[in-house]
Amino acid sequence: MFKLAKNKSSVIILIAILVLLFSAAFNAAANDPEVEIGNITRLKGQRVNQLLGYGIVVGLNGSGDSNRSQATLQSVANMLQSFGVNVTDNQVASQNIAAVMVTAELPPVAHNGDQLDITVSSIGDADSLQGGTLLLTPLQAPNGDIYASAQGPLSIGGYSAGSGSNSEQQNHPTVGKIPEGALVEKEINSSLDTEQLTYILANPSFKTASQISSTINNKFGPGTARALNDSTINISKPDNFNYGMVNFIAEVNSLKVTPAVEARVVIDERTGTVVFSHNVHISTVAVAHGNLSVSISTQQEVSQPEPFSEGETRVTEDVEIEVDEGQEGNMLIVSQENTIEDLVTALNAIGATPRDIISIIQKIDAAGALHAELEIQ
Secondary structure, eight states: EEEEEETTTTTHHHHHHHHHHHHHHHHHHHGGGOHHHHHHHHEETTTOEEEEEEEEEOOOOOOOOTTTTTHHHHHHHHHHHHHOOOOOOGGOOOOSSSSEEEEEEEOSSSTOOOOOEEEEEEEEEEEEETOOOOEEEEEOOOTTTTEEEEEEBBBSOOOOEEEEEEEEEEEEEEEEEEEEEEEEOOOOOOOOOSSSSEEEEOOOHHHHHHHHHHHHHHHOTTEEEOSSSSSSEEEEOOOOOOOOHHHHOOOOOEEOOOOOOOEEEEEETTTTTTEEEETOOEEHHHHEEETEEEEEEEEEEEHHHHHTTSOOOOEEEEEEEEEEEEEEEEEEEEEEESSSHHHHHHHHHHHHHHHHHHHHHHHHHHOOEEESSEEEO
């Protein structure tokens, strides 16, 4: 049962939400979802590669780089010279062009001729890339090798218009995209001609790594998988599995486990958002904040089933909050039947400030009563 003063400071409602959800850690673990191994891991060596290129966008309606962008003028002069047009950068004067950086992601398995989505971003003083066309641009990896080439008309999704001192802008007109605007020119070797695999956990956890190893061994036999640490699992294809490595990986990825969730509280002061995992517990604590005195106590209670029934003995937590604001006030009883939506609605009605929220939670954490990692963003 929760006892709260009605129409008090926003901090009171926040404490109600925290303790309701913290004490709700009770049965949530039993409802944790099972997820496929492939959704929480990746194969070592199978990763996305970043590509980058420098290019020129043409066809802009006077919204391109000005003559102050010397790099743009020089780039255009060099391009024209490659076509046999001999000009200098001093002879180029056009605001229909813009220098841009082109980025793309090369997937782990990409073949010659595959198409990639690209992002084009202005690096000069262009007002907008709307209506422009990217000229042929090589895209290279950090090692300098060229893996793709990009070209095509831009899709902006925004605009910038104005006359005199009046202007209007929506989204970012100096950044555009070209769906399937790049062609893969060089493949990345990602052969699976091996009997050994290494899986990397997206969120390192000794418990999850152990679960994955045990699940795989239960399916394919002892010794198939071995957890090396909290994020690395070595897997060997069994000798009696005769369907190839691709099928073996597919079966491993489809196995389901219940990943461990670290106890954590995340606060975003800018938006006033508080997010925490279900397994966050809070001990008995009293907090004084301004003219508020908040007392939180937790008692363990045992629920026994009826004789000869099929029920189970359960241990539940009875959490009580007492708030004293130095004046008399009505008490609002918040029971287990209330939903999170009800409490969030009450919080929005009172208007809790992020500063009070962070202050109270930090004090609880400093007192050692918050059994979770506190992360403030």
